[in-house]
Amino acid sequence: MLRESVLNVVCAGVQYFLFIFYVMKFLIMTAMCFYVKTVLTLDCYWNSGCKYKYFSSKTPYEIVRGDIRDSIVKQEGCETISVWSIFRHGKRNPSSKYATDIQYILKYYKDFIVSSFEIGNSSLCAQDVENIKNWKIDTKMLDEPNEISSEGYRELFDIGSRIKETFPELLSKLQENEYKFQPAFGSRIEESARAFAEGLDDCNLLITKIYGDYTYVAPYSICGKYQIDIRNNPNVYHEAEVYENTEEYSNMRERVAKNLGLNFVPSSDNITAIYDLCRYSWNGILHQPSPWCAVFTAEDLKILEYVGDLRHYYRNGYGASQFSNTLGQLPLSDLLRNFEQSKRGNGKKIVSYFTHATMMDMIVVVLNLYRDPTPLLGSYRDLNRQYRSTFLSTFSSNLIAVLNRCRKAHTYDYSVSFYWNEKPLKELCNEGTCSWQEFENIFKPFLNATDDICEFKWTKLD
Known part of the structure; x- marks a missing residue:
């Protein structure tokens, strides 16, 4: 009897233990399921507070831009006498x-x-x-296909508005001989130029269209050797x-x-x-x-x-430097000439060119910006690379140069401030502002730039 009682007690204990074990297991599994479900809910895209929004050259400008009104360098005793800029067209539709x-x-x-x-x-x-x-x-x-979107039009309109607000005295009541707005080929480029001029709050400003001569806005488009060796080369x-x-x-x-x-x-x-x-x-x-x-x-x-980075790098950037480093100098030579004329008192108050991502990529190469010590490769994605097409040639990307005249005793001194996407281009000179001598040292060699590398003119514009 005693032995049987002991066995009953032991069995009861085992059953109780198993009951507790399964109850705990159920509770743990339920908690884990709830935890996983909670994690998934918090990880949803619709309520994520930190979305990744960098899409190579198809990134909306609003995501990467600065604001020229805030970033403008103000020097005591100085005034702005000329603004030169070059823009990629605004956001467009896919091809x-x-x-x-x-x-x-x-x-x-x-x-x-x-x-x-x-x-x-x-x-x-x-x-x-x-x-x-x-x-x-x-x-x-x-x-x-390829036409500018309403958002792209607004991007350029807003840039024009911000520039007008930054330089209200310089850019008010512009006369025809005081400005130049020239687009490259393509309706989206012309619409971008029109949006920019409209943003300057003057609907009477004229757009200069020079068909066939894209020396300063898109020299690669008529460069025969570039079109064969690079643009139309699948390799x-x-x-x-x-x-x-x-x-x-x-x-x-x-x-x-x-x-x-x-x-x-x-x-x-x-x-x-x-x-x-x-x-x-x-x-x-x-x-x-x-x-x-x-x-x-x-x-x-x-x-x-990164796929976009590789495509831009080898089509327009450092991977095609034999063309980029030459053709990219042509618009920058125009920048120097315009500012030299402004120093002499007969320059334009504002010069703006409107182009494609290719031109912006080439300018990056010429100014030696965001260059990595080793080439970008398909076999390895460098997470810390400097070359990022998202920030270099996104929709409406731009280079803005501002010529300042400063009174020094009985003479004038000049400086040039640079902005990339409306942010100070700190990689040039002193936090983005060069003395005239520094500016000349960088840009004077570009005056010798030619398109001789092209060998023949390409007429099939794409």
């Missing part, structure tokens, strides 16, 4: 090729993303999926293609497939098309992120940004 790829995504992916979530295969958050489902495309984005994108075959890039594609609940891995072209939906429909002016960016993690977006 016809990429517009077709985007249409494919909208036709075959959008509904699949929603249905995949509804059956529990997707890792996206409910609100992010709902935002994609309810998103309506601006038909102009696909129906008017230029070799490093970008190498990167798209790396494990890092492949993992990104697989991550996107898993997040969307796809039973296949999207091609690089389809990844790019979704990326284009993300960046072209991100509105910088209204500070409205695109719901399509929810498809990617921040790391995914950094990987895609």
Whole structure:
């Protein structure tokens, strides 16, 4: 009897222990599920307070710009007598090729993303999926390839307004001989110039169109050897293609497939098309992120940004320096000539050129800005690289130079302040402001620049 009682007590104890064990296990699993669910909710794109918004050369200007009104260098006893600037056109619509790829995504992916979530295969958050489902495309984005968007027009208009507010006395009631606004080829360039002039608060300002002569605004466009050796040479994108075959890039594609609940891995072209939906429909002016960016993690977006860096680096930048370092000098020689004339009292109050990303990339090379000690490679992504197309040739990117005249006893002294995207270009001279002698030392060699490297004129403008 005693032995049987002892066994009963032991069995009861074991059962109690097992009961407690399973209860604890249930509570722990429930807590873990709640924790995971909470983490996922906090990690949603729609309520993320720190979204990655750098999209290579398709970044809205509002995301990277400074403000010339705040950053302008003010020197005691000095006045501004001339402003020279060069701008990339404002945000535009994708080209016809990429517009077709985007249409494919909208036709075959959008509904699949929603249905995949509804059956529990997707890792996206409910609100992010709902935002994609309810998103309506601006038909102009696909129906008017390469044309400037309303946001792009506003980018240049606002820059003009800020410059007018910074130099109100200099830029009021401009006479025809006191300014020059010249666009390169393309309606989006001409519209950008018109928006800028409108932003200066004077609808009567004229735009100078010189068809066929793009010496200062787009010399590469008529440079035969550059067009053959670089622009129309598919090998230029070799490093970008190498990167798209790396494990890092492949993992990104697989991550996107898993997040969307796809039973296949999207091609690089389809990844790019979704990326284009993300960046072209991100509105910088209204500070409205695109719901399509929810498809990617921040790391995914950094990987895609690097593809853009490689393409720009080898097409227009340091990877094509034999052309960039020559053609990029031509507009900068015009800058020196204009400021020399202004010193003599017969220069223009404002000169503004409007161009493409290619020209901005080339100017970066000529001024030796943001140059890495080793070339960018497809086999390795340097997280600390200086060359970032997001900040160098984004929509409406610009170089602004300001000539200041300062009274010194019975004479005048001159200085030149530089701004990149309305921020002081601190890499030049003293925090971005050069004495006249320093300015001459840097820019005088550019007066010898020619387009002899081109060998023949290219007439098929793209």
